[in-house]
Amino acid sequence: MSTVIKIRGIKRDFPLGQEVVKVLKGIDLDINQGEYVALMGPSGSGKSTLMNLLGCLDTPTDGSYILNGQDVSNLTDDELADIRNKEIGFVFQTFNLLPRTTALENVALPMIYAGASKGARSKRAEEVLTDVGLADRMDHKPNQLSGGQRQRVAVGRALVNKPSIILADEPTGNLDSKTSLEIMNLFDEIHASGNTVILVTHEEDIAAHAHRVIRLKDGMIESDTRTK
Numbered sequence: 539m540s541t542v543i544k545i546r547g548i549k550r551d552f553p554l555g556q557e558v559v560k561v562l563k564g565i566d567l568d569i570n571q572g573e574y575v576a577l578m579g580p581s582g583s584g585k586s587t588l589m590n591l592l593g594c595l596d597t598p599t600d601g602s603y604i605l606n607g608q609d610v611s612n613l614t615d616d617e618l619a620d621i622r623n624k625e626i627g628f629v630f631q632t633f634n635l636l637p638r639t640t641a642l643e644n645v646a647l648p649m650i651y652a653g654a655s656k657g658a659r660s661k662r663a664e665e666v667l668t669d670v671g672l673a674d675r676m677d678h679k680p681n682q683l684s685g686g687q688r689q690r691v692a693v694g695r696a697l698v699n700k701p702s703i704i705l706a707d708e709p710t711g712n713l714d715s716k717t718s719l720e721i722m723n724l725f726d727e728i729h730a731s732g733n734t735v736i737l738v739t740h741e742e743d744i745a746a747h748a749h750r751v752i753r754l755k756d757g758m759i760e761s762d763t764r765t766k
Contacts, residue, residue, distance in 0.1 A: 543569040547601035561587045563757040574729045576745035577738045579754035589738045593705045594618045627696030627704045631711035633688045635680045642676040645694040666694040686717035703734045722747050
């Protein structure tokens with residue numbers, strides 16, 4: 539099994555006035571292709587900072603990050619954006635959908651940046667929306683969809699470029715328990731189809747879907763447990 543994420547000695551400091559806040563204090567982490575990982579920890583533990591680094595939304599102060607064999611620790615913003623678009627699908631708590639565009643157009647958006655033709659974009663977006671159970675909602679705008687349906691659109695958008703990694707930040711944070719379970723079942727299916735899935739959550743029942751739980755505390759890995 540190949541390693542998709544290899545992190546060594548990752549530190550992330552943030553200047554705060556005259557002081558420097560050390561949020562990540564030297565993290566080593568390997569995640570293999572096809573793993574299903576939950577990142578947990580209290581507020582201030584560094585889990586969101588770590589996720590931003592894993593997602594190439596930020597670069598470390600120190601240490602190395604090898605993503606699919608490429609060192610991404612010191613890339614420019616443009617290079618990071620390119621890698622994000624190809625390698626990583628994001629799902630956020632707040633959905634982050636464009637309000638005036640249809641579900642189909644929202645899902646197709648990452649393919650525009652990837653340079654795909656309009657025909658290819660529509661075909662792939664239709665496939666993905668069908669996969670996430672929204673074949674009959676493609677022409678609906680976000681305000682015409684329930685919270686669960688909006689999150690399905692967001693999941694579809696994350697999948698559209700066939701990324702190697704799906705990163706989900708509190709993906710059920712704005713959903714009721716029944717809808718949360720439906721979305722988590724969707725993540726289980728995505729994992730079963732071969733994707734590497736990394737969830738950030740503070741909810742134990744959500745983390746229970748993962749096969750490995752990594753707990754952070756004070757900017758360090760406190761525990762790393764395989765559960766399945």
